[in-house]
Amino acid sequence: MNEIFSERWLSEAxxxxxxxxxxxxxxxxxxxxxxxxxxxxVVGLRERRAEAFVPVRLELGRFLALGLEFQLASDILRTAIAPTLREIAELAAVAAIRTALNFFLTREIKEERDELARREPAP
Structure with missing residues (x-):
């Protein structure tokens, strides 16, 4: 039983x-x-207005934000087993960069969404 949960096995898992x-x-x-x-x-062929591309940017931004969350999760997992101080420092740096990217991306998505809502006529 001890062999199943050895540090080597856990590290490989x-x-x-x-x-x-x-x-x-x-x-x-x-x-x-x-x-x-x-x-x-598709939008480029149908319309030539720059505003028509905003929903495309918003959708791409959502995918990027989600992908960054997964990448951050993998970084956290990587340091889950007996991390060295160097690995912890690298994780902190990468986490800070990815968190900042995600923060600014999420803020831009919200601003673009708010701008779209202001442009749409009220019902």
């Missing part, structure tokens, strides 16, 4: 989880980019 979560985050970002690209082309 967490490494697999890290890879899966990283892959999920990358896939979310990739799918979001492809969806946004297709919508960008």
């Amino acid at each position: 967490v490494d697999l989880m890290v890879r899966l979560v990283e892959a999920a985050g990358a896939l979310i970002i990739f799918v979001g980019a492809m969806v946004a690209f297709v919508r960008f082309v």
Whole structure:
């Protein structure tokens, strides 16, 4: 029983989880980019107004924010087992950067959404 939960086994299991979560985050970002690209082309062919692209940017922003959350989760998992001080410092730096990116991305999405709501005529 002790062998099943050895540090080596646990390390390998967490490494697999890290890879899966990283892959999920990358896939979310990739799918979001492809969806946004297709919508960008469709909107670009139908309309020539810059405002028409705002919903495309908002949708891409949501995918990016979600993908960043998955990437941050994988970083946290990576340092879950006996982290060194260096790994903790790297996690702190990466977490700060990704959190800041996510904060500003979320703020921009909210501002764009509010701007769209102001432009729409009241019912």
